[in-house]
Amino acid sequence: MTFQDRKDALALLILRLGLAWFICLWAIHKILAPKQYQFIARRFDDVDMSLAQVYLVAAVQTSLCILVALGVFRIFSYGGLAMMHLFTVTRR
Numbered sequence: 001m002t003f004q005d006r007k008d009a010l011a012l013l014i015l016r017l018g019l020a021w022f023i024c025l026w027a028i029h030k031i032l033a034p035k036q037y038q039f040i041a042r043r044f045d046d047v048d049m050s051l052a053q054v055y056l057v058a059a060v061q062t063s064l065c066i067l068v069a070l071g072v073f074r075i076f077s078y079g080g081l082a083m084m085h086l087f088t089v090t091r092r
Helices: 003-032 034-045 051-070 074-090
Strands: none
Touching (some): 034 051, 051 074
């Protein structure tokens, strides 16, 4: 492995961990303050969510973040985080 290959691999690792950490903060916050996310879903998305649904969404998001951080099931895990991010930036 050349020096450039090592630099590229390190850069991709940093990007992968940064993305996982960025999304994981929101997922963990859903666990810590679920009522806030019930309000957000009702206010911005016109969706009533139970506490169980908020916890389920948080668990799925946290699981995806762990998969991305570990670099496994890349198509599924990277695609899942990309879809979550897309939803976040395109909502009204």
